[in-house]
Amino acid sequence: MIDSFKTDELKKLIELSQNIVIVPHLNPDGDAMGSSLGLLHVLEGLKKQVQVVSPSAYPKFLSWMKGSGGAINYEEEKSKAEETFRKADLLIFVDFNSLKRVGEMQELIASLSIKKVMIDHHPYPENIADIMISVPESSSTCELAYHVINQLGWNEYVSADAAECFYTGIMTDTGSLSYNSSNPETYRMVAGLLEKDIDKDKIHQLVFHSNSFSRMKLLGHVLGQKMILMEDQGAAYMCLSAEELTEFGFQPGDTEGFVNYPLGIEGINISAFFMEKDGIIKCSFRSRGDFPVNKFSEMNFSGGGHRNAAGGMSELPLVEAVQKYKNELPKFYQKYLKDAL
Numbered sequence: 001m002i003d004s005f006k007t008d009e010l011k012k013l014i015e016l017s018q019n020i021v022i023v024p025h026l027n028p029d030g031d032a033m034g035s036s037l038g039l040l041h042v043l044e045g046l047k048k049q050v051q052v053v054s055p056s057a058y059p060k061f062l063s064w065m066k067g068s069g070g071a072i073n074y075e076e077e078k079s080k081a082e083e084t085f086r087k088a089d090l091l092i093f094v095d096f097n098s099l100k101r102v103g104e105m106q107e108l109i110a111s112l113s114i115k116k117v118m119i120d121h122h123p124y125p126e127n128i129a130d131i132m133i134s135v136p137e138s139s140s141t142c143e144l145a146y147h148v149i150n151q152l153g154w155n156e157y158v159s160a161d162a163a164e165c166f167y168t169g170i171m172t173d174t175g176s177l178s179y180n181s182s183n184p185e186t187y188r189m190v191a192g193l194l195e196k197d198i199d200k201d202k203i204h205q206l207v208f209h210s211n212s213f214s215r216m217k218l219l220g221h222v223l224g225q226k227m228i229l230m231e232d233q234g235a236a237y238m239c240l241s242a243e244e245l246t247e248f249g250f251q252p253g254d255t256e257g258f259v260n261y262p263l264g265i266e267g268i269n270i271s272a273f274f275m276e277k278d279g280i281i282k283c284s285f286r287s288r289g290d291f292p293v294n295k296f297s298e299m300n301f302s303g304g305g306h307r308n309a310a311g312g313m314s315e316l317p318l319v320e321a322v323q324k325y326k327n328e329l330p331k332f333y334q335k336y337l338k339d340a341l
Helices: 004-016 030-045 078-087 099-111 141-151 160-174 184-194 200-208 213-226 242-247 258-264 293-300 318-340
Strands: 019-023 049-054 090-094 115-120 131-134 228-230 235-240 270-277 280-287 309-314
Touching (some): 004 131, 004 141, 030 160, 078 099, 115 141, 228 318, 270 318, 280 293, 293 318, 309 318
Parallel strands (some): 090 115, 115 131
Antiparallel strands (some): 270 280
């Protein structure tokens, strides 16, 4: 549950603020952009000046969400972003709980003396804001943000545009309610959003069924040529090199959801995806049941997340990062089995 003292303080802080900047994490996904834009619409309804500043570009398949075109990409518009931060009297961080998740913006944000708010659903938050609203039990930051808005008494400011954004984040962060979604509160929040007369079928079409031809070719390549099973652990992994991304015309968001596909194989309950980009290896982990991929990622790939969905990174070459996974997963798996007895 959310501490009522925190929401009271948040309400006062927002009411006293006029220029608000909302910040998602680096390489924002559906939940990060959904919560950013959903809050933007609500706060604009309260007659606030609001701007989303993203550390990097968001996936093209999210560009249909109203307000996305006005988001500032720090990597491409540094001067504009810095000027926006200088004018702000309140920052709201969404979908991250460590400043390292904003990439090159970290030093700038840390230097700002204005009030800061964090709304996030990932475990183990760092102390990065004056008001920390952290609820790991929430399926997504979008669910949590919508819940916060309701507790603030501002549901009337949740327009259809805002509801579409919040709904998108819940769907993308739960695989259309297929994981991280066993809490009845999640469905109450979804019901509330549907009452805003959003077209959920349209949203699912735009988010999940509007792939580019190049993305579909990349997916076919990954599934057909790059998926390897580790049957003793009921696991699978896939990887893509920087050269392969270039070959298939990679665009931000093209690999979204790839890590979930191996879980559709009978007997496979653990999946990993490794991608070489910008000089590092980005890692994604998924599981079914009680296997804690967040702990595995934290111990081996400088990451974390939720029990069944986690991320990480490695500065090793791609081949070595994958080999580390192959070496460490069996050890971790045996320890997990031992602890489960």
